[in-house]
Amino acid sequence: MSSPLSKAARLGLPTPPTGWPIGSYTTYAEAQRAVDYLSDNQFPVRDVTIVGVDLMQVERVVGRLNWPRVIGGAVVSGAWIGIFIGLLIGLFTEQLWGALLTGVTFGIMFWVVMQSVQYAASRGQRDFQSTMQLVAGRYDVLCDPRTAEKGRDLLASLSGGAAH
Incomplete structure (x- = not known):
């Protein structure tokens, strides 16, 4: 009889990670570098999982918002949506340029009104x-128990990026 976790995994449902820790890193880039190092050394990376621990939602402020910025962003977004819709309509008519112009015009008008x-x-x-x-x-970096010792030994030899 199979365990509930393996059935959940087969169904694509979220499941907790399994395995033994073979490395811990402060950035995702370092963890990715460690797994790449394992792969370069012919380690079976199918046994490896990178797990983010202590998750945080970070909101980075990128600028002040004002009316010119709102309208300008709406014009650009509306134009892109209008081009897309105009091209779709243009595929089914003989008036490609007219469909594009109409799509862009209405896309800009709609987007400016909605954003305003x-x-x-x-x-x-x-x-x-x-953002x-x-x-x-x-x-x-977690690893299947049957290959964890070998993975830990390989990561210990990784120069300058050894597991913490």
């Missing part, structure tokens, strides 16, 4: 632009 309403509704509560990122406090 959204910005006005915020009433100055969020006058900045930001969101999910980061971890550390990145552990």
Whole structure:
């Protein structure tokens, strides 16, 4: 009889990681470098998992938001959407340029109205632009128990990037 975790994994459902820790790194790039090193040394990397621990949602402020920036961004976004829609319509008509011009015009108008309403509704509560990122406090490299010792030994020999 199979375990519930293996059935969940087969169904593509989220499952906790398994394995023994063979390295711990402060950045994802270091963990990725460690796994790449294992791969370069013919280690069976199918046995390896990188796990982000102590997850944090980080919002980085990239600039101030004001009416010119809102309208300018809406014009650019609306134009791109309009080009896409215009090309789709143009595929089924003989008026490709007319469809593109119409798509861009209506895309810009629609996007400017939508973004303006959204910005006005915020009433100055969020006058900045930001990007969101999910980061971890550390990145552990886990390995199947049958090959973990060999993996740990290989990572110990990795110059300048040995596991912490």
